[in-house]
Amino acid sequence: MKEERVFSFAGMTSRIIIGEAAPSAGEIIRDAGGNVSGILAICDEHTLPLAKKITSERPASLCVLPPGEEAKTWESVERILKTARDSGLGRDSLFMGIGGGVVTDLAGFAASVYMRGTGLCFVSTTLLGMVDAAVGGKTGFDLFGAKNLTGTFYPASLVYMPVETLRTLPEREWKSGMAELVKTAVIAGAELFQILKSDRLDPDDGETLAACIARAVAVKGGIVEADPLELGTARALLNLGHTFGHALESSAGLGRISHGEAVAWGMVRACELGVKLGVTPPGRALDIRRLLESYDFELEAPHPFMGEDDCFIKAIEGDKKKKAGLPSFIVPGTEGARIVPAARINGTGGWTCVIKNIIDGAAL
Secondary structure (H helix, E strand, O other): OEEEEEEEEOOEEEEEEEEOOOOOHHHHHHHOOOOOOOEEEEEEOOOHHHHHHHOOOOOOEEEEEOOOHHHOOHHHHHHHHHHHHHOOOOOOOEEEEEEOHHHHHHHHHHHHHHHHOOEEEEEEOOHHHHHHHOOOOEOOEEEOOEEEEEOOEOOOOEEEEEHHHHHHOOHHHHHHHHHHHHHHHHHHOHHHHHHHHHOOOOOOOHHHHHHHHHHHHHHHHHHHHHOOOOOOOOHHHHHOOHHHHHHHHHHHOOOOOOHHHHHHHHHHHHHHHHHHHOOOOHHHHHHHHHHHHOOOOOOOOOOOOOOOHHHHHHHHHOOOOOEOOEOEEEEEOOOOEEEEEHHHOOOOOOHHHHHHHHHHOOOO
16 A cells, blocks of 8 residues: 655655554655765654654654643744754754654744754645645644644645554544544535545545545645745635634633544634525535534534633634734635625624634634
8 A cells, every 4th residue: 555646846846655553763764865974753752653664774863742722832943953053963864753743843943943944845644634734735833822823834745644544543533633634624625525425534544544545645645736825815714714713722722622523623613604605505504514423522602611702712813824913714616615804704893703602612
């Protein structure tokens, strides 16, 4: 089992390799062209055994981070940079992020700023990482209580996706990735969505899983190639469910719920907004909700972990993707998704009142 995709993001080439097993450091060096003076393997406590296995036959420095969203901080970035400096690594070294989205986001940011940019590769070990976080070049960390407030665009030149790592994922991590896969299917059109509707994905079914991951990678890669720095509208569509979802994560307290759980809940809220605005057909909104329900996500409003409404709205107002001082919302259309600026959401009290009604589960 092996599938490859090659994309060009902002003039940088990213090669995606989907296979059964994780590569060795020797394989990675060969794929990188062989011109690497040193390696910094960045992992968390959960992926430390895999990092040691990958680097067992090749000398490498090692930076081990705490697991989870709580580690997505400037302190973790400092730890990576200090390890690189103390190891004497130069610009011709390779930062190797081994883990899920938190690890790859941090490793990518650190690589982008260390000596103004060093080599970067990922070994993505979660479903969420494979279908979303490891592809496209977004890096970053949480700051001042805001999700991904600080970051750069810096794609990894090599991204390995060993599906064997998915068989040992905790149920919560598996579900988190499924939310991003459903999001991609909604954006992509009918084919991938129908595949997900027809059969519940199983981490032990490597062939089917690899095929779905490859489809998701192709969708995201194509969108990012068209809009690598999110200057237009194409890449913004990948934020379906994220405006509501990121606000929920901030409102609840970062790390209290998983990113995928927040995105699933946010997609249902986006559907409700789309139905209200006449953009999302009610039947499509119901289809999306039923698919998410089949994976046992918490979808009701208000979410049991949600903080005060004003805190939620403040998080939306601080969203980094706002334009002209106002946020935008991504909602499903008849096919794909559409961007709806807050200024177009009319109602008594303006857009904030409409959104408060949606997140509270009030009648609209």
